[in-house]
Amino acid sequence: MQQRNLGPRTVSAVGLGAMPMSIEGRPDEERSIATIHAALEAGVTLIDTADAYHLHADEVGHNEELIARALRSWGGDTSQVLVATKGGHLRPGDGSWTQDGRPEHLEEAAKASAKRLGVEAIGLYQFHRPDPDVPYAESVGALRDLLDEGVIELAGISNADVAQIDEANEVLGGRLVSVQNQFSPAFRSSLGELQHCAQLGVAFLPWSPLGGISNAGELGSRHGAFQEVADAHGVSVQRVALAWHLALAPVVIPIPGSSRPQSITDSARAAELTLTADEVAKLSEA
Numbered sequence: 482m483q484q485r486n487l488g489p490r491t492v493s494a495v496g497l498g499a500m501p502m503s504i505e506g507r508p509d510e511e512r513s514i515a516t517i518h519a520a521l522e523a524g525v526t527l528i529d530t531a532d533a534y535h536l537h538a539d540e541v542g543h544n545e546e547l548i549a550r551a552l553r554s555w556g557g558d559t560s561q562v563l564v565a566t567k568g569g570h571l572r573p574g575d576g577s578w579t580q581d582g583r584p585e586h587l588e589e590a591a592k593a594s595a596k597r598l599g600v601e602a603i604g605l606y607q608f609h610r611p612d613p614d615v616p617y618a619e620s621v622g623a624l625r626d627l628l629d630e631g632v633i634e635l636a637g638i639s640n641a642d643v644a645q646i647d648e649a650n651e652v653l654g655g656r657l658v659s660v661q662n663q664f665s666p667a668f669r670s671s672l673g674e675l676q677h678c679a680q681l682g683v684a685f686l687p688w689s690p691l692g693g694i695s696n697a698g699e700l701g702s703r704h705g706a707f708q709e710v711a712d713a714h715g716v717s718v719q720r721v722a723l724a725w726h727l728a729l730a731p732v733v734i735p736i737p738g739s740s741r742p743q744s745i746t747d748s749a750r751a752a753e754l755t756l757t758a759d760e761v762a763k764l765s766e767a
């Protein structure tokens with residue numbers, strides 16, 4: 482598996498987005514564990530989660546606990562696996578996603594996540610989404626304090642614009658290692674943030690890189706150019722989309738979601754699919 486830098490760590494160029502295994506439409510535990518094990522088998526060493534990836538109000542951290550169980554039951558070496566979690570979103574259980582970016586909440590949430598993950602320090606902790614009711618610097622200040630206290634090893638942000646990326650990096654004293662924003666063939670408006678990360682040398686983790694859980698299967702019919710390139714290579718259109726992400730900049734590490742072993746096994750192989758410069762240009766213009 483091709484490797485990419487994430488701060489001081491080296492991780493697989495394609496990660497696993499674990500959200501579909503804990504929210505609406507989630508599979509049973511056996512299939513979820515098999516999916517995470519398939520990712521590890523394929524060489525995936527970055528798993529993205531969040532404390533808010535759950536369905537019912539009383540199961541905060543469902544996804545974190547699932548990942549912890551899957552890592553424990555895996556027969557191989559997991560020492561190089563980076564589990565990246567997030568705090569700042571809440572799910573009250575009615576299907577909505579609410580926010581709490583207060584420093585005191587983030588401090589408490591990070592400690593609870595570390596406990597669920599069964600680690601002394603969280604590998605990568607990301608502030609999930611700016612809270613309009615809390616000054617951004619105050620929320621990110623909690624991540625700086627968590628770094629200083631050793632509760633988290635690395636700090637990242639999510640759903641941030643260019644100004645917020647710069648502000649976060651300043652608050653963290655230059656220690657921002659990752660930005661996770663929505664980016665896919667269907668949603669390209671965070672290309673500016675991707676390019677900014679490339680200039681800074683900060684990892685850019687595109688979320689919903691295939692267009693999201695309910696749209697990933699329609700990628701080929703909605704984006705004909707991607708289907709044409711997939712047909713030319715004899716591979717899935719999802720694999721081509723991920724290879725295109727990887728070709729955009731060396732800092733890009735897509736985290737495709739999966740709830741089936743077959744999906745992540747196929748997606749992981751995007752790391753070995755090299756597109757020509759003409760193909761990348763065609764897909765970028767499509």
Ligand SMILES: NC(=O)c1ccc[n+]([C@@H]2O[C@H](COP(=O)([O-])OP(=O)(O)OC[C@H]3O[C@@H](n4cnc5c(N)ncnc54)[C@H](OP(=O)(O)O)[C@@H]3O)[C@@H](O)[C@H]2O)c1
Pocket residue numbers: 497498499500501529530609639640661662687688689690691692693694695697698717719720736737738739740741742743744745747748
């Ligand atoms: N920071 C944020 O605010 C935020 C928001 C949304 C998501 N995220 C993160 O980003 C991750 C990815 O986003 P997402 O899960 O919303 O959407 P996505 O990655 O665009 O699409 C996920 C869907 O793609 C399907 N899929 C994956 N690889 C495939 C392949 N090779 N062939 C066919 N189908 C394939 C999966 O199907 P199966 O389920 O059948 O395997 C899954 O349901 C999430 O899991 C989460 O970790 C972050």
